[in-house]
Amino acid sequence: MSDEDEIRAELLGANERFYAAFAGGDLRSMSALWAAHDRLACTHPGRPPSIGRARVLSGWFDILQNPPPVRCIAPVPMIIGAAGMVLCLEQVGQYHLAATNVFEREGRHWRMVHHHAGPVEFAPDPAPEGHSGQVH
């Protein structure tokens, strides 16, 4: 595995841990996943952006009291220097959302700095547009 493949795999691993914490209602893991500084943001469906660590984690505290059975589908990783994004769909029962998850690389770890999710108006195909494979 090349360094680049490894970095991309680590990015996808961080994204998986995010959804495990989300679906599992695990606030401790969720808090550890996010970067320790204050330059964090989160845009939940139908809401304006929340900015700063306290607001972001307070939002997650509310959501994780009663976590939805969320599942990540077709994640596509993109590396931009020390930043990484994962574009994916989220399935919650019969509903789908489109998500943007942004991470920052700290040593060998990817820490989350932004999550944005919004509803998708139709059930996507099993191989939705643009999710056919890795981006080169």
Place this chain on the structure above:
Amino acid sequence: MSDEDEIRAELLGANERFYAAFAGGDLRSMSALWAAHDRLACTHPGRPPSIGRARVLSGWFDILQNPPPVRCIAPVPMIIGAAGMVLCLEQVGQYHLAATNVFEREGRHWRMVHHHAGPVEFAPDPAPEGHSGQVH
């Protein structure tokens, strides 16, 4: 102005140019704003992510045929190494959307690599949550 302030101002300038091209239906400017490579993504309201330059610009080609009177409100810039994000609200008539705009630094220029927008279910206050000022 410190280097950091200047870089942040340039990021906000790129974000402004994005909205000028968007509202002005200017496909040539829109195309030039996006990075030249293929690691681009765009998540329009209600849609799954589009991945790759051709798909992203094809989506803009459709939208810019009949551009909405979109206006960017309360942009908050965040720098992550060579990447930069702007979180903002978009106002289109009486509707609001929340947007995540991600840019990549190329020399002195910020080039767009991702745009994600989704509807906000209520009209935000003039000083919406988390938009009270700059992030430190």
